[in-house]
Amino acid sequence: MFTEVEGWTISGQTDTITLTEDEAWVVSDYKFVTAYKFKRDYSGELVMPAEYEQQLNMYAHLLRENGFKVDGLKIVAIYRDWSKMEAKRDKNYPQLGAETHDVKLWSEEDAKAFMAERVRLHQAAENDLPECDEEERWAKPDKYALMPNANSVRARKLFDTEVAAVTWAYENKIKEGWVVDHRPGVNTRCENYCLVSEYCEQFQALQAVQIGH
Secondary structure, eight states: OEEEETTEEEEOOOSEEEEOTTSOEEEEEEEEEOGGGGOOOTTSOOOOOHHHHHHHHHHHHHHHHTTOOEEEEEEEEEETTOOHHHHHHOTTSOSSSEEEEEEOOOOHHHHHHHHHHHHHHHHHHTTSOOOOOHHHHTEEOOEEEEESSTTOSSOSEEESSHHHHHHHHHHTTOOTTOEEEEEOOEEHHHHHTOTTGGGOHHHHHHHHHHHHO
């Protein structure tokens, strides 16, 4: 499917679309993911990853622009690491090796505005490349691990600052020999999934800071 946005031609291809009895279409996208990606929170609510909701609503917008009526969006999650034992132990863990999840369908106005905004950001980046924020980098902050002794492999407790770790140790009268181990933060997406990280000045600067620690 194609549409024109801010002078650019935008295209997208769905995995499947299904015609309903109401002469509308349901878009389904297949994801091979870890079970953790769709683990429910403590209230039992499923939190749909924002990028999946955005992706499917962009498909819906493309379909509407090409004359289709869209009635629903779905993610078919196939868990590559699913564990039957874990499903029995934890009710918030996916209960099947593959599940279908409904995705919130945005209004036509919201979907159109979102796509236009993203196109404008890409156009602006041709002249002034913005830096990726923590969410986009899948950033994990520095942590300070309170260890029972220098040879321990497991932390007694994790803290955001070294001061907090030391303060907690003294306040709780931890026996002598304990140490605080600094665990530098990581930018998971940059390090493992970005195809251009080796050319990215922001990532190289972040790596230099980590090495400096």
